[in-house]
Amino acid sequence: MLKTETKLSHRFCVAPMMDWTDRHCRVFHRLLSRRARLYTEMVTTAAILHGDRARLLGFDSREHPIAVQLGGSEPAALAEAAAIAVDFGYDEINLNVGCPSERVQNGAFGACLMREPDLVADCVAAMKARVHVPVTVKCRIGVDDQPAEALSRFAARVVAAGADLLVVHARKAWLKGLSPRENRSIPPLDYARVRALKRDYPDVPIVLNGGLVDIVQMQAELADVDGVMIGRAAYQDPALLLAVDPAFFGEAAPAASRHEALEAFIPYVEARLAEGTPLSAMTRHLLGLFNGLPGARAFRRHLATQAVKPGAGSAVLRDAMRFVSEHALAEAAE
Structure with missing residues (x-):
């Protein structure tokens, strides 16, 4: 090069x-x-x-x-x-x-x-x-x-x-x-x-x-x-x-938001789960994604406690994402 x-x-x-x-x-x-x-x-x-x-x-x-x-x-x-x-x-x-x-x-x-x-x-x-x-x-x-x-x-x-x-x-x-x-x-x-x-x-x-x-x-x-x-x-x-x-x-980011990036990550997560990779091995890298935003603590807590459970699947990640969305809506309504 x-x-x-x-x-x-x-x-x-x-x-x-x-x-x-x-x-x-x-x-x-x-x-x-x-x-x-x-x-x-x-x-x-x-x-x-x-x-x-x-x-x-x-x-x-x-x-x-x-x-x-x-x-x-x-x-x-x-x-x-x-x-x-x-x-x-x-x-x-x-x-x-x-x-x-x-x-x-x-x-x-x-x-x-x-x-x-x-x-x-x-x-x-x-x-x-x-x-x-x-x-x-x-x-x-x-x-x-x-x-x-x-x-x-x-x-x-x-x-x-x-x-x-x-x-x-x-x-x-x-x-x-x-x-x-x-x-x-x-x-x-x-x-x-x-x-x-x-x-x-x-x-x-x-x-x-x-x-x-x-x-x-x-x-x-x-x-x-x-x-x-x-x-x-x-x-x-x-x-x-x-x-x-x-x-x-000078180029657009591949995702328009944190949520969009997480949605794009889910197919990868599901493919690795099918190979036997524990969910927590992947979600541990996501804990700081919503730092500073409403719902960030609930997001981290849910992943930290639920992703380590035997058989945990991508629904855990979707639930954690929902907590962030709900907190954001609640704050907007105040």
């Missing part, structure tokens, strides 16, 4: 999030935005090479454009895993160089690789030699006490190795002393550092990640970077995605 095409395709991305951005979540997000770039949860190379690939990598065709995020640090293994993922139909291979969890560090990958730009470059080069889709890297601005110029050194090596795009979480990661959750909020945001990186590499697509919650703010950031990536904001308030296609791509 040409750099210009990569810039356009990554104007808005939904971050890979462990235990959150599974295939059910991604299908629902796609019903809210046709154009947002979606990412899988991180999948380790060992899991792909030795595990149940259909379970780990399977996805619904409507999820395109879809990227798989890989976790690993061994070039040959990453190249093989990337090739397998492309055979499954993924549009992009993304390498995790940002996760600070102790488990990931023990596997010698994630954010600790910020200290080993030569190794990351070797990983990128190995994957580029095996696959025809973009190979991208998601990283931090640095780890622990690394100086500001560490990001530039890191970028220089991975870009020279062929990385097609960098997603930069604008916080350092503290590998000791902070939990992964704390690492998402305690280290201060430094958007200026990411903007400076873009000035240093004007021809390399740079996507800004970290702390973005408002569509207007995200649009403003596009003056200095090529794209934005949001995580928790998209998951906890998925209705935000209804504004993405109009705001970032």
